[in-house]
Amino acid sequence: MNIRITGTGSSIPVNIESNSNFEKHSFYDTNGNAIDNSNEVIIEKFKAITGIEKRRYINQNQTVIDISIEAAKKAIKDSGVNQEDIDYIIVAHNVGDITSGSNQVDTLPSLASKVKAKLKIKNPDCVAYDILFGCPGWVEGVIQATAFIKSKMAEKCLVLGADTLSRVLDHTDRDSMIYADGAGASMIEVSSQKGGILSHKTVTYTSEGEAEFIFYGPANKGANGTKYIKMHGRKVYEFALNKVPLALQSCLESSGKKIKDVKKIFIHQANLKMDDAIVRRFYKLYKKSMPDDILPMNIQEFGNSSVATVPTLFDLVRKKNYGGHKLEKGDLILFASVGAGMNINAISYII
């Protein structure tokens, strides 16, 4: 059975927040002490470690639902599927629906039900639900859709990855400059065309305290009980470098393909240097060097839009050859992601 991605769509918010917009922020360390550097130096260092120059935030009058709808409509149109024939709508996110000026997380009803309602889908057999799986949520949604299709529970699944982390930022935290907003959608279907999903791998690590590496916690200073997205960045970095190459290797081995067959790797856009180092280590497992053109990246201009980074990047490359990256029929690509949980997953896929 060929299970393919037959349509993609993305919503990239219009507000461009460049690094210079953070020059007037007051940054504190985890003990609440002001960071002993000028903002220019902090921002310069930030760019050097992450590669991020800009990020996108949604408008004040929008929420994650608006960008999800835009991405979903584009993916449905691109696939040519009648929306009443969709069996599942799966929305992966981290922080739910949050209005401007609040950071109260709202997940009731699910984002998927809100998306279904706004798309005006009438069919009750179209089942809508959310998954909380950290940044690897979209990849996991695609894996779940694959399982539904293989077991004949479904034929067509719409999978979204969407988040508005701009609504849960502690602006006194330097790491808040990493995050961005975005939404990506994809239609997963049984197809008469060859190719599609060959194999997948998912792991969750919790035994060494990993469940607390990325969390919802109070601000560094002036905390009034409000929680924000927080992380132990260095621990995340080291964890990802050690574990993601192994998940990629396991996924590739079960696909029956060779490392030389891999044409592109669509990896979660967390940190430019970190992603580069992960993929170098993956190739090192096969005693090979990383090919120059293997890694499409858009974190420089879009930041880390969490669960949206992989589907939006894939959409951009698939439709617009983003960054000069071109996909040809028959190419083997890998999707991979890492994030809160700590979860890691990977998919091997033939275009």
Ligand SMILES: CC(C)(COP(=O)(O)OP(=O)(O)OC[C@H]1O[C@@H](n2cnc3c(N)ncnc32)[C@H](O)[C@@H]1OP(=O)(O)O)[C@@H](O)C(=O)NCCC(=O)NCCS
């Ligand atoms: C957060 C992160 C950018 C910090 O980078 P790092 O190299 O691990 O940082 P370290 O804590 O080792 O500190 C190195 C230097 O950078 C500075 N630094 C750390 N975080 C910084 C930030 N966000 N902005 C600017 N400077 C920062 C430190 O002060 C230190 O400066 P020094 O050399 O003058 O002492 C990096 O660890 C990272 O990207 N981790 C993964 C993040 C991620 O993927 N999160 C989401 C997953 S979904």
